[in-house]
Amino acid sequence: MGSALGLRGKSVLALFATCVLVLLLAGIAGWQVYESVRSHLGTAFTRNFTLLNRERILAPVTRELALSLRLARSEAIRLWLLDENNPEKKSRALREAESFRADFADKSYFIASNLSSHYYFSDRASPNATMPRYTAQSSDPSDAWFFNTMKFGAPFNINVDPDPKLGLTKIWFNALVLDGERKIGLCGTGLDLSTFVRDFIGTTERGVTPLIVDVNGAIQAHPDSRHIAFNSGTTSAAADKSLFGLLPEAGDAETARAALDAAVRQPGSAEIFEASLHGKKQLIAVAYIPELSWHVLTAVDLAAADVLDTNVLKLMAAAVVILLAVAMMGFVFALNRLVLKPLVKLTQSAREMAAGNYSLALPPASNDEIGELTAAFAAMAGKVRRHTGELEDTVRERTRELVDANREMSVAHKKISDSISYASLIQRAILPDRQLAGALGDNHFVLWRPRDVVGGDFYVYRAVEGGCLLGVVDCAGHGVPGAFMTMLARAAIDQAIDEAGAANPAGILACTDHVMRTMLHTENRQRDIATMMDAGLVYIEYGAQRLTFAGAKIALYWSDGQAVETRKGGRRSLGDRHPGDYTNETLELLPSRTFYLTTDGFLDQAGGDKGFGFGNARFIDMLRRHANLPLSQQGEAFASTLAAYQGSHAQRDDITMLCFRFGSSP
Structure with missing residues (x-):
């Protein structure tokens, strides 16, 4: 071959140079554009998503709380709780409560007496609340929410809690019923937790985790119910049911606490911070709802979320395609000049040989792999010419043997088929x-x-x-x-x-x-x-x-x-x-x-x-x-x-x- 560069060397050199050039240019430009755009859009997406969730949650939850407070201020409810066994007062109070039930989103209400500990509940399945569902016991852990609420004395609280006696898990709106300064009971409604999570917390966006926490960081709503701090409205939440318990890395909890405090000071805006949540580094935005004492958070995994505008991606893809097209044009030109033109001449000669013209003179061999291939074709043409005659004789002999064998097999197959058909006739008989x-x-x-x-x-x-x-x-x-x-x-x-x-x-x-x-x-x-x-x-x-x-x-x-x-x-x-x-x-x-x-x-x-x-x-x-x-x-x-x-x-x-x-x- 001498010192001339072979066919393999020419192809590898052209391909390697093209790939290096394309990857270098596309990588530098694409990485810079991608990082800049993703960081900017990710921050804006997280903030806007959080503020949107805040508004989606605020209106319906505030409405349920306002209706619960109005029901708690009802004169008929107050008079009945002071004289629970009076049938007339009871009938008037329950009629008024039923009118509220029609307005509540969950079509349910409850009334609990602090004087008798009786708990009344009405919903679509059981609209008649004339008899108490159960009587709360201070020794029963499942009734702790009631006694803790009466003990703390706040005008209302919002408590996420499963009620095993009702078989329901809801976000409960507990409004205090007062007789002057005297606390005589609770009343309110609830929102089904699974429906609330689906409508206000659930999202189909990849890499996005919305959640709600109270002022102490206790998780009130989360796409995974295992993280929810049930009954945290009246008791302290466990560490693993708190936002800070989900941030295991050092310093993340302090950063989150500072962001929550800043959101309280500016309830109409969203505070942004970074932390590791569920084992991934995420961008987190928090907005505060003062009417409910809730924080609305959105955690976004920028590596998984779709935050880039498709137009930007199209521009980036177009730039990469143009760069690749330019590089491939250069590669094709080089490949055609150095490799394909000699191969075309050799291919034409090979077609003539395939048509049976074995005496055709091949093009002169060059000093590279194509030249070696040309010499191999010439040797092959001579051998094929010698073996073709022998092969035709062999094929004719084998064909004759196959025809005879096929004729014998047809006769044997007919005998077997006739025998089986006769056996079928006998069996049917x-x-x-x-x-x-x-x-x-x-x-x-x-x-x-x-x-x-x-x-x-x-x-x-x-x-x-x-x-x-x-x-x-x-x-x-x-x-x-x-x-x-x-x-x-x-x-x-x-x-x-x-x-x-x-x-x-x-x-x-x-x-x-x-x-x-x-x-x-x-x-x-x-x-x-x-x-x-x-x-x-x-x-x-x-x-x-x-x-x-x-x-x-x-x-x-x-x-x-x-x-x-x-x-x-x-x-x-x-x-x-x-x-x-x-x-x-x-x-x-x-x-x-x-x-x-x-x-x-x-x-x-x-x-x-x-x-x-x-x-x-x-x-x-x-x-x-x-x-x-x-x-x-x-x-x-x-x-x-x-x-x-x-x-x-x-x-x-x-x-x-x-x-x-x-x-x-x-």
């Missing part, structure tokens, strides 16, 4: 469709849907004198193995019916279990295939108007259109590792009841948005909604319900469902 139709007619339907052409599910019917036996069976396996299992299982069940009798479903299951074990299992050899099967059998006794059910992991459902009842089968399948315990259960055969037996293929079928199984709860709801329909319409409804739920999901298992209903004379 053992199903008692004709017997069921002749015996039960429109009083039954069967939904039988194997997963493959043949399957492992089948259903049984045996008519005997005075009754009949119905049932469904789910053999292990699918397809051809499952179909063979159904033949063995059908033979075992027929033998078990003859031995145990059709009127004994539990005996039939136990006998079938024994016969299957004898057929498929020896004591000295482990079973090589799954031979278990689930079954549910029902014997119908016409004269007694009752049925007897026994099941092996298959349940019996019935419904009258109002409710769905279930009888579960035994916990073990037939042919399980250990023999199961199967018992008969007897039920009345009422004309209003429709009975259902189903294998687990229906319940386990995947579907819906997440591919979950159909499930027992959805199955029971489907039965309840359609139980009163004619059985033919029920079959259509169940099939369409399953298809709608299944959607595009593949069928997971064989599905069999047997439904029957008997009138007063089966």
Whole structure:
């Protein structure tokens, strides 16, 4: 290559120089503009947001406080509290209080007597306040707010407190009721804390945390209720419920106290200070509401909050784009001159070779990587020309072999398909469709849907004198193995019916279990295939108007259109590792009841948005909604319900469902 700069060196040098230039210019200009704008807008945003919150809170809260004070000065309230047992005074006082309740935002009021400690409360749910809700006890910590308020004697206080006896958490407006200088009770209203926080404290702005504290720093409202100092209007707040407790860094608490004091001196303005809140350095603004003795604060995390004007961001983005465009134009020019032009000539030669012209003369090789690539192309063209002839002969031979193999596979596939179709015909022949139709007619339907052409599910019917036996069976396996299992299982069940009798479903299951074990299992050899099967059998006794059910992991459902009842089968399948315990259960055969037996293929079928199984709860709801329909319409409804739920999901298992209903004379 000599001393000439290679292709890789040229590309890296041009790209590195362009990136360094762009990053240097954009970084210096963008950082200075961003820091200046963010600092200025962040301070203005924090101050304006705080003053806006102050005005939003002041009007509704002041209104509730003014109404509470007017209610406390009511002559009717005062006279009643002095003579609480007087019915006339009580009626007049409560009528006046009810008129105030209509004006309160929360549509509630309370009246507490300092003479009897009775507490009356009225709201939308319980507008009748004729009887006290409870009697305050000085020994009860939950009543401390009442006795502390009466003790301090301030004309009013605003207290955030949960009342466990009412089951409410509110911002309470407690106004003192006086008889001269004598304190005879409290009255007022409350604002639901969660609603207040949502309407006046909640915000969707990222990185913004609004809160309210009292003159002592106790937190009255916070987006996270765990920080609220409940009952701080009458008692001292804990350190972790105070603004100063949220400022762990040294000096932050003193800075916050100074800002709160300054806000008290200038209630119409907002004081700004910086502190670490919730582990992050934040800009905090505080404004004072003298009417409520509250401070409204807003903490803004400038790193997370959206405080920049989008127009400024657009200007900055436009400047960066222009700088990048200029830099990229320079890079493209250099790349085209130094790299792309030689590559274009080599590409044209490569296209000719791809078209089969291997004798084409390549452009002269230069003293760099492109020159090495040109020489490699020339060597490759010679090898491709030699190997092309050999490859064409090989492809023709392989194609002939594939055609012969495909023809043989088609013949084998047709034989297998014909065999499986014939097996399906045989399997269908053992199903008692004709017997069921002749015996039960429109009083039954069967939904039988194997997963493959043949399957492992089948259903049984045996008519005997005075009754009949119905049932469904789910053999292990699918397809051809499952179909063979159904033949063995059908033979075992027929033998078990003859031995145990059709009127004994539990005996039939136990006998079938024994016969299957004898057929498929020896004591000295482990079973090589799954031979278990689930079954549910029902014997119908016409004269007694009752049925007897026994099941092996298959349940019996019935419904009258109002409710769905279930009888579960035994916990073990037939042919399980250990023999199961199967018992008969007897039920009345009422004309209003429709009975259902189903294998687990229906319940386990995947579907819906997440591919979950159909499930027992959805199955029971489907039965309840359609139980009163004619059985033919029920079959259509169940099939369409399953298809709608299944959607595009593949069928997971064989599905069999047997439904029957008997009138007063089966």
